[in-house]
Amino acid sequence: MTPSIAIDENHDATILSDDSLCKLSATEAVRLLRRREVSPLDLVDAAIARIEAVDPVVNALPIRNFEAARAAARHFPKADPAVSEAPGWLAGLPIAVKDYNDLAGTPTTYGSPIFANNVATHSDLTVANLEQRGAIPLAKSNVPEFAGANTFNTVFGATRNPWNTQCSAGGSSGGSAAALAAGMVWLATGNDLGGSLRIPASFCGIVGMRPSVGRVPRPASVMPYDPLWVEGPMARSVADVALMLDAQAHFDMRDPLSWPAPAVPFTQAIAAPRAPARVAFSTNLGIGKVEAEVAAICRQATLRFADVGAEVEAAHPDFSGAFEAFQTLRANLVAAVRGPLLTEHRARICDEIIWNIEKGLQQTGADVARADRLRGELFQRVTAFFGEYDVLACPTVAVAPFPVAQRFPTEIDGEPLTSYIDWMYLTFVLTLTGCPTISVPVGLTSDGRPVGLQLVGRPRGDFDLLAAAHLLEQMCGMGTQVPRAPQVKQA
Numbered sequence: 070m071t072p073s074i075a076i077d078e079n080h081d082a083t084i085l086s087d088d089s090l091c092k093l094s095a096t097e098a099v100r101l102l103r104r105r106e107v108s109p110l111d112l113v114d115a116a117i118a119r120i121e122a123v124d125p126v127v128n129a130l131p132i133r134n135f136e137a138a139r140a141a142a143r144h145f146p147k148a149d150p151a152v153s154e155a156p157g158w159l160a161g162l163p164i165a166v167k168d169y170n171d172l173a174g175t176p177t178t179y180g181s182p183i184f185a186n187n188v189a190t191h192s193d194l195t196v197a198n199l200e201q202r203g204a205i206p207l208a209k210s211n212v213p214e215f216a217g218a219n220t221f222n223t224v225f226g227a228t229r230n231p232w233n234t235q236c237s238a239g240g241s242s243g244g245s246a247a248a249l250a251a252g253m254v255w256l257a258t259g260n261d262l263g264g265s266l267r268i269p270a271s272f273c274g275i276v277g278m279r280p281s282v283g284r285v286p287r288p289a290s291v292m293p294y295d296p297l298w299v300e301g302p303m304a305r306s307v308a309d310v311a312l313m314l315d316a317q318a319h320f321d322m323r324d325p326l327s328w329p330a331p332a333v334p335f336t337q338a339i340a341a342p343r344a345p346a347r348v349a350f351s352t353n354l355g356i357g358k359v360e361a362e363v364a365a366i367c368r369q370a371t372l373r374f375a376d377v378g379a380e381v382e383a384a385h386p387d388f389s390g391a392f393e394a395f396q397t398l399r400a401n402l403v404a405a406v407r408g409p410l411l412t413e414h415r416a417r418i419c420d421e422i423i424w425n426i427e428k429g430l431q432q433t434g435a436d437v438a439r440a441d442r443l444r445g446e447l448f449q450r451v452t453a454f455f456g457e458y459d460v461l462a463c464p465t466v467a468v469a470p471f472p473v474a475q476r477f478p479t480e481i482d483g484e485p486l487t488s489y490i491d492w493m494y495l496t497f498v499l500t501l502t503g504c505p506t507i508s509v510p511v512g513l514t515s516d517g518r519p520v521g522l523q524l525v526g527r528p529r530g531d532f533d534l535l536a537a538a539h540l541l542e543q544m545c546g547m548g549t550q551v552p553r554a555p556q557v558k559q560a
Contacts, residue, residue: 094255157318181215194288199317219471219477228244278314279507282503404430468492502525505530
């Protein structure tokens with residue numbers, strides 16, 4: 070590849086190597102693409118070189134779309150001013166697509182041997198929308214089998230955390246998060262039911278946002294009215310997440326919960342951020358254990374909001390019943406979506422998913438009705454809480470990244486857990502609220518494992534939430550830590 074030459078506002082020329090291109094933020098890369106100072110092919114080739122160099126260690130992007138991406142980059146249309154200045158126009162930026170989403174001509178395995186040879190005939194709504202807005206899908210990112218928060222499966226193996234390859238990258242968007250942290254791509258898709266955007270973002274030291282329900286239209290589903298799962302952006306910084314959210318946010322009638330793009334683009338929340346007036350912090354939302362070091366890091370990070378004039382207090386809504394409600398509603402969803410596989414393919418489904426399907430099938434109508442009622446009562450308490458506070462902050466995950474060979478944590482600070490998702494409670498109870506939530510990296514444990522802080526905004530308050538997250542990110546300074554070369558450590 071011939072090195073690219075970028076010219077800054079002072080008309081100074083800079084030669085950009087593959088490595089320096091990969092270190093650009095998505096915002097910087099798109100700016101150079103829009104100015105035609107680098108080409109889509111420059112970035113595709115740089116990303117491919119980076120993937121080939123580091124992914125043998127990380128295993129984040131096992132499904133490759135390299136030649137199709139090169140062809141798309143070579144034939145990428147010349148800039149149309151009416152399009153190229155529109156919010157969310159990605160101008161030929163390569164991205165990673167999570168292996169729960171369909172990308173035309175490539176397999177969608179869901180991390181399951183049942184679907185190892187399932188080649189998508191067309192891109193799903195989420196991916197096609199990003200392609201229409203100038204994204205070039207380069208590869209698909211690894212996932213757990215169907216669901217979970219440690220990215221491993223029997224099709225492609227485990228994804229490792231670039232900060233410490235003996236640690237989990239989280240999940241289920243673990244491949245996306247690890248690829249971003251290791252500098253293989255600039256943006257990646259993710260989706261979130263119980264924390265699948267936020268947990269891997271925390272574990273890999275990047276940013277993952279669960280937008281408001283309906284903010285990003287979702288692919289076709291047998292459960293189109295289900296409000297628990299969303300599609301959302303993942304990136305190395307809050308600014309890049311805002312850029313990607315502008316590319317994703319619009320109305321599409323194929324998702325009955327979707328709503329129109331905002332009048333003011335989300336990138337304006339970064340350009341002119343407004344500090345929250347009142348911030349509430351909770352170590353555990355009053356319902357569980359959190360590792361002491363994780364809690365301390367998150368508490369100190371939240372106090373940084375006082376530096377921009379916010380009043381910071383210890384407070385949280387009452388989350389009574391949220392644990393039960395989520396477990397019931399999640400099981401109902403998993404049974405509805407994956408239950409038909411159980412009779413024919415039981416021997417090829419991992420134990421945790423079998424447990425979740427069977428839980429859903431064995432529940433009664435009274436169980437689901439109670440869960441819906443508990444969720445409604447929680448939402449009323451949360452909206453009352455946001456009448457007093459602008460932001461709720463808490464740790465993203467109750468534990469720091471754990472060994473990749475461990476399927477899931479079975480205890481927190483000595484307190485035993487009863488199911489494979491219990492350790493994820495800080496994300497999944499917030500799923501029930503429908504509020505926008507973002508994980509921002511705020512520090513490292515004493516042995517160098519990333520810790521994320523979860524910020525929750527008012528219902529449909531995505532714009533103000535991004536502004537608050539951007540301010541916190543600038544004060545904590547963790548954005549300078551990625552991308553990084555994978556740290557290979559021995560067990």
